[in-house]
Structure formats: structure tokens, C-alpha cells
Amino acid sequence: MSYLDTVADFYAEVAETPDVGLCCVQSTPLKMPGLTVPAQMQEMNYGCGTTVHPAELTGDPTVLYVGVGGGLEALQFAYFSRRSGAVIAVDPVDSMRAAAERNLAIAAQQNEWFDLSFVSIRSGDAFALPMPDRSVDVVAQNCLFNIFEPEDLAKALAEAYRVLKPNGRLVMSDPISTQEMPLHLRSDDRLRAMCLSGALTYEDYTQKIIEAGFGQVEIRARRPYRLLNAKHYKLDQNLMLESLDSVSFKVPIAKDGACIFTGKMAVYTGAEDSFDDNAGHILMPGIPLAVCDKTAGKLDKFSDITVTDSTWYYDGGGCC
Incomplete structure (x- = not known):
């Protein structure tokens, strides 16, 4: 049995019997006026962060959500695109799709604005998305791609790139590891299914995104997710996992490499009226510019430019 079979079996279990707290971090779910989240749907919030960023959801986008879970983020996406078929949610696990359909039916009763036609739930997986090339504005996944082994992660990212329109966005939330995951944990399929042992380092994770062709990556959040206790997990020392929220854009990669925004700022401190690096960046004295x-x-x-540390929060603006 492959690790993907273990993953499917595990999520079939938690679809029938919700595992409150699985994967999720201690954070308040997105609250919007007129949006009511059913209790069962909230209990099945199997994510490590959020992929619902309102700034990315203007203009009535078509959203492809990979791994429907309990339907929470599918409902949240529908809040911003209130039309038939605006959100397509894909999942390979029959019982998980059925659970999401039940939860969305309850949501339709609790939210006057929501119609079940807004979300189309389909059978499929991240490696063969049931959508044509260049057909959606946003692809989103929450705490799923970290489960994949590196070769499969590359396939999933390539599929996301394929179905996105030019300038489309891949919105993800995944655990990352602050050091390379030991082999004995990577080989534990059950822990991998629980989003505890498949995490890559930040550097490897973002490199995979760039290798898939995405020319710009913006980090929305980076925060502690889980601490793997050294004694319990047979490690030399405790291992901290972090949750990383990111938005990657289907734009060409520049000749000198892709752009990753992590919240750094550049400030010109010299005596001239401005600083121009002749590469598209003009800095005014004392005014921070996101780069x-x-x-x-x-x-x-x-010597006359100060660059700040990463804040791990960036939501547009600045230049590259």
C-alpha cells in the first residue's frame, strides 16, 4: 500500500468522525458580515492556516479548491464569488466529498446569500485536476501538498500551474520544517497523513514552487505550527514545524530569477534626492520601499541603504 492509500484511508476516517484540532493552528477563522459557519464544518477545519485572502478574491474569480475537507474554505470562497460554479472543490475521498456536501447543505440553511450551486464538488486529485488548461483564476489548497513526497509535490504544482490562467494565483497554506525532516519520520505514512512528517524546509518548499514556473511568490504569514518532541519522536532535539501561507503568481520568471516577497523593506539614507539602481527601483530618503x-x-x-529583516507578511505593493 502506498503512502497515498494511507492518506486516503486516514481522511476517510476523519470524514466520518471529525478529529477536532487535526492540523489546525490556534487561530480564529475568517469572519465576514453575514457569513455563518456550521459547527460541524468548523470541526472539520483540517488546515494549518488560511488560503482565503480577500485581496486575492476581487473581480468574481473562479476558484479551484484542491482537497475539500469539510467545505469551510469552499464556503468562504463562495462568499466572494456568488454565482453558479464559481468554486470547484476537488477531492479523491468519497466520504470526504459526502461530508462536505452535507455541511454545505447546512450552510445554505444558515446563510441566506449562499446557494448550493455556488460550489461544485467533484471527484479528482491534485495530480490530474479535472479542469482544462488556463481555466481558473485561483487554485487553493490548505495543508495538503505538504503530505506529498517531493516528486508528487512537483506533479501537483505543475497541475496547478496548468489550470491557472496567466497572472492567476496559487494560494497555499502548508507546514514547513525548520530543519530537514529525519528519514524515519518521512517514512512514517501515518504521520505524513497527519501533516507532521512530510514538511520541507522553507528553502526547499519555495524552490519547488519556482521550479513549477511561478515567477512571483508572496509570503502572507509564517508562524509556529507544531513542536515535535525529541523524546516522543526519537529526535536528537525538538523540531519546530511552522505554518506558511503563500500566494504564487503565474507570471514569467525574470532573467535574474523569481521574486519572493517576505516583507523586507529598503530605505535610502543618503544625501541625494533619491536613489535609482537603474533596475526599476527608485528610493526616496527615509521612505521604506517593499522589495x-x-x-x-x-x-x-x-552603504547608504538599510534593508530590514523579513516580517513574513507581504500583501502587495513595492517593486521588484
Whole structure:
């Protein structure tokens, strides 16, 4: 039996008997005026962060949600795109799709604005998305891709890239590891299914996104997720996992590499009226300008420019 079979069996179990607290971090779910989340749906919130960023959901986008879970984020996406078929939710587990359908039916009773036609739940998986090329504005997944082994992760990212329209966004929330995951944990299929042992490091995770063709990555949040106790998990020392929320854009990769925004700022401290690096960045004295990490590295070499540390929160603006 492959690790993917173990994952499917595990999520079939938690679809029938919700495991409150599985994967999720201690955070308040997105609350919007007129949005009521059914209790059962909230109990099945098997995510490690959020993929619902209102700034990414303007203009009535078509959203493909991979791994429907209890339907929570499918409902939240529908809040922003209130039309038939606006949200397509894909899941390979029959019982999970059935649970999401039940939860969404309850949501339709509790939310006057919500119609069941807004969300289309389909059978399918991340490696063969049931959508044509360049057909959706947003692809989202929450705490799913971290389960995949690296080769399968590459396939899933390539599929997301395929179905996205040009300039489309891949919105993800996944655990990452602060150090390389030991082999004995990576080989534990049950822990992998529980989102505890498949996490890559930040560097490897973002590199996989870039290798799939995404030219710009923006980090929305990075925070503690789980601490793997050294004694319990047979480690030399405790291992901290973090939750990473990101938005990756289907835009061309620049000749000098992709742009990753982590909240760094560049500030010109010199005596001139402005600083122009002749690469598209004009800094005014004393005024912070958001820049990608690649540009930050170049500007940091100048003695009259101060580059701030990553805040791990960036939601647009600045330049690259």
C-alpha cells in the first residue's frame, strides 16, 4: 500500500468522525458580515492556516479548491464569488466529498446569500485536476501538498500551474520544517497523513514552487505550527514545524530569477534626492520601499541603504 492509500484511508476516517484540532493552528477563522459557519464544518477545519485572502478574491474569480475537507474554505470562497460554479472543490475521498456536501447543505440553511450551486464538488486529485488548461483564476489548497513526497509535490504544482490562467494565483497554506525532516519520520505514512512528517524546509518548499514556473511568490504569514518532541519522536532535539501561507503568481520568471516577497523593506539614507539602481527601483530618503528578497540582497550592498529583516507578511505593493 502506498503512502497515498494511507492518506486516503486516514481522511476517510476523519470524514466520518471529525478529529477536532487535526492540523489546525490556534487561530480564529475568517469572519465576514453575514457569513455563518456550521459547527460541524468548523470541526472539520483540517488546515494549518488560511488560503482565503480577500485581496486575492476581487473581480468574481473562479476558484479551484484542491482537497475539500469539510467545505469551510469552499464556503468562504463562495462568499466572494456568488454565482453558479464559481468554486470547484476537488477531492479523491468519497466520504470526504459526502461530508462536505452535507455541511454545505447546512450552510445554505444558515446563510441566506449562499446557494448550493455556488460550489461544485467533484471527484479528482491534485495530480490530474479535472479542469482544462488556463481555466481558473485561483487554485487553493490548505495543508495538503505538504503530505506529498517531493516528486508528487512537483506533479501537483505543475497541475496547478496548468489550470491557472496567466497572472492567476496559487494560494497555499502548508507546514514547513525548520530543519530537514529525519528519514524515519518521512517514512512514517501515518504521520505524513497527519501533516507532521512530510514538511520541507522553507528553502526547499519555495524552490519547488519556482521550479513549477511561478515567477512571483508572496509570503502572507509564517508562524509556529507544531513542536515535535525529541523524546516522543526519537529526535536528537525538538523540531519546530511552522505554518506558511503563500500566494504564487503565474507570471514569467525574470532573467535574474523569481521574486519572493517576505516583507523586507529598503530605505535610502543618503544625501541625494533619491536613489535609482537603474533596475526599476527608485528610493526616496527615509521612505521604506517593499522589495523582494532578490532585490534586497542587491541593495544591501550599498552603504547608504538599510534593508530590514523579513516580517513574513507581504500583501502587495513595492517593486521588484
